[in-house]
Amino acid sequence: MFWIIFSSAFAAIWLLVYFLPWRPWGTGECLEADWPAGKPTPTEDRSDLDTVTVIIPARNEAAVLKQTIAAVIDQGDNVRVVLVNDRSTDDTPRIAGQFDSGKLLAVSGQPLPKGWTGKLWALEQGLKHVHTDLTLCLDADIVLQPGIIAALIRKMNTDNLQLVSLMARLRMISVWERFLIPAFVYFFKMLYPFRLSNSRLRNVAAAAGGCILIQTRVLREIGGFSALRHSLIDDCTLARMVKRQGHRTWIGLTRSALSLRSYDSLAPIWNMVARTAFYQLRYSFGLLLLTTLTMVGVFWTPVAGIFFPGSMAKLISAVALGVMSATYLPVLKYYGRSPAWALTLPVIALFYICMTWTSAIRYWTGSGAHWKGRAYR
Numbered sequence: 001m002f003w004i005i006f007s008s009a010f011a012a013i014w015l016l017v018y019f020l021p022w023r024p025w026g027t028g029e030c031l032e033a034d035w036p037a038g039k040p041t042p043t044e045d046r047s048d049l050d051t052v053t054v055i056i057p058a059r060n061e062a063a064v065l066k067q068t069i070a071a072v073i074d075q076g077d078n079v080r081v082v083l084v085n086d087r088s089t090d091d092t093p094r095i096a097g098q099f100d101s102g103k104l105l106a107v108s109g110q111p112l113p114k115g116w117t118g119k120l121w122a123l124e125q126g127l128k129h130v131h132t133d134l135t136l137c138l139d140a141d142i143v144l145q146p147g148i149i150a151a152l153i154r155k156m157n158t159d160n161l162q163l164v165s166l167m168a169r170l171r172m173i174s175v176w177e178r179f180l181i182p183a184f185v186y187f188f189k190m191l192y193p194f195r196l197s198n199s200r201l202r203n204v205a206a207a208a209g210g211c212i213l214i215q216t217r218v219l220r221e222i223g224g225f226s227a228l229r230h231s232l233i234d235d236c237t238l239a240r241m242v243k244r245q246g247h248r249t250w251i252g253l254t255r256s257a258l259s260l261r262s263y264d265s266l267a268p269i270w271n272m273v274a275r276t277a278f279y280q281l282r283y284s285f286g287l288l289l290l291t292t293l294t295m296v297g298v299f300w301t302p303v304a305g306i307f308f309p310g311s312m313a314k315l316i317s318a319v320a321l322g323v324m325s326a327t328y329l330p331v332l333k334y335y336g337r338s339p340a341w342a343l344t345l346p347v348i349a350l351f352y353i354c355m356t357w358t359s360a361i362r363y364w365t366g367s368g369a370h371w372k373g374r375a376y377r
Contacts, residue, residue: 003305004312007305007313007317007320010297014324017327018326023193023195025327025328028195029194029195031151032148032254047149048076049153051134052132052149053130054136055084056140057126058085058122059092059122060089060092061088061092062092064141064143065096067143069081073104074146075149079103082105082126084107084109084122085108093106107129109125110125117234120228120234121225123137123225127225133217134153134214134216135216138211142258142259143260147256148257152166152213162247163207164249165252166208166210166211168208168210168211168254169253169335171262176263176266177262178337180269182331182337182341183345185253191280192206192251197239197251206235211257212235232275233276255335270355270358273356273359277356277358279359291356292353295349295352296353299350300350304317305317306318324346
């Protein structure tokens with residue numbers, strides 16, 4: 001009887017997650033470009049994007065920067081691009097110089113002040129050159145498919161939104177990318193349910209920093225990027241501040257914004273997650289311990305339950321495993337991954353637990369977060 005009750009408890013958790021009305025595991029919140037990937041926008045159908053300025057912060061992004069800038073310029077007519085060279089030591093300035101100065105303004109970044117992260121400081125410098133109604137913050141490694149900026153503007157106008165954000169499609173080529181990157185999106189959506197974030201609830205907000213379109217007046221109203229400078233998860237902080245001012249935000253998945261950043265080995269993915277994981281837990285050991293126990297119990301009790309004594313306990317655990325896998329399938333399908341990857345979710349959860357502990361250990365030892373050759377303590 002004990003094993004039946006024990007396995008039933010965790011099966012109930014997965015059933016609850018599956019039937020939550022806001023479907024945190026779903027992929028219904030998405031936005032795609034008006035034109036198929038790889039198909040150039042016909043000249044006669046190009047959008048007039050004179051209301052948008054795209055700010056691209058770039059630190060040592062020469063390998064991908066040319067593709068990023070070219071894709072933005074190809075989005076439509078009169079789009080303004082401000083590239084902020086964040087003290088790069090590679091060919092980033094040379095790449096920027098290859099583009100027409102009438103379409104791209106290259107800004108040399110100033111030294112990083114104390115208390116700022118490099119990206120936010122670069123964006124703050126770029127904001128000084130924005131004189132349009134809309135500002136699009138775009139990571140230097142993200143290539144936009146034709147028509148996606150027009151689709152973002154249309155989404156903003158149709159739904160009366162002040163901030164629209166897209167979670168770019170991360171690269172999923174190497175074994176480690178295919179193993180861990182879809183789950184990164186899955187766990188992010190579980191932590192920040194898109195449907196709740198897109199609601200009018202002011203205390204629930206999320207954004208993906210790689211691609212954020214925001215009304216310039218609203219951005220300046222909250223104090224610009226200076227208001228975010230103490231936050232490591234600046235994208236979600238920005239969305240939360242916008243909503244607390246009484247505005248509306250929206251976040252969704254997309255296959256029309258592609259990240260070119262490669263994660264060919266485990267280390268870069270590990271460091272990406274470890275950079276902010278303990279920060280999300282408010283640097284609390286209690287929350288870290290609770291999160292660890294919860295994830296081990298939720299993801300591994302159904303696995304262990306297959307070996308519990310009694311056929312009923314085994315059956316209940318099998319049901320829990322099935323529901324668990326079912327919550328991962330929409331993300332896998334959206335990115336064109338094999339459904340078989342759903343069977344690896346308990347193992348993936350262990351990896352993410354270990355990444356979170358790495359984040360905590362780095363915080364406790366004073367090494368802090370590292371990104372692009374800079375340390376943030």
